[in-house]
Amino acid sequence: MEITKENFRIKLHRAKQQLYNFMDNKCGLINKNNPCRCARKTTSYIKLGFVDPVSLHFQRDAVAAIDSVASDKVESYSNVVLSEYRTMFGQHPFLKATEIRESLQSLLSSESIRKTFNLD
Numbered sequence: 001m002e003i004t005k006e007n008f009r010i011k012l013h014r015a016k017q018q019l020y021n022f023m024d025n026k027c028g029l030i031n032k033n034n035p036c037r038c039a040r041k042t043t044s045y046i047k048l049g050f051v052d053p054v055s056l057h058f059q060r061d062a063v064a065a066i067d068s069v070a071s072d073k074v075e076s077y078s079n080v081v082l083s084e085y086r087t088m089f090g091q092h093p094f095l096k097a098t099e100i101r102e103s104l105q106s107l108l109s110s111e112s113i114r115k116t117f118n119l120d
Helices: 005-026 038-047 060-094 097-108 111-116
Strands: none
Touching: 060 097, 060 111
16 A cells, blocks of 8 residues: 555554444444344345355355456456546546536446446
């Protein structure tokens, strides 16, 4: 991350705090005053065959399928999508509001975005 150990520790602490704050408002395991939503969330995953209904763990096939496409998607996102965004962001200070909107629409409807996020 090219930052000092101290700065990393601060960032890690803040990330943990943000996660806790999020979960404290959502999860019944973290805060007993919240309803547990796990059953509702996992029902569709069980029906789709992604989660084993007995152990409530992701099926090995589902994990393998995710692993098989994840690296390609990350590479596509890192190389193509971020490059297009950097180009647009570099032009940002010189664009009018309508041009910014058009640039964003163009970026979001680009073939690389559609392919990376399976939007076809």
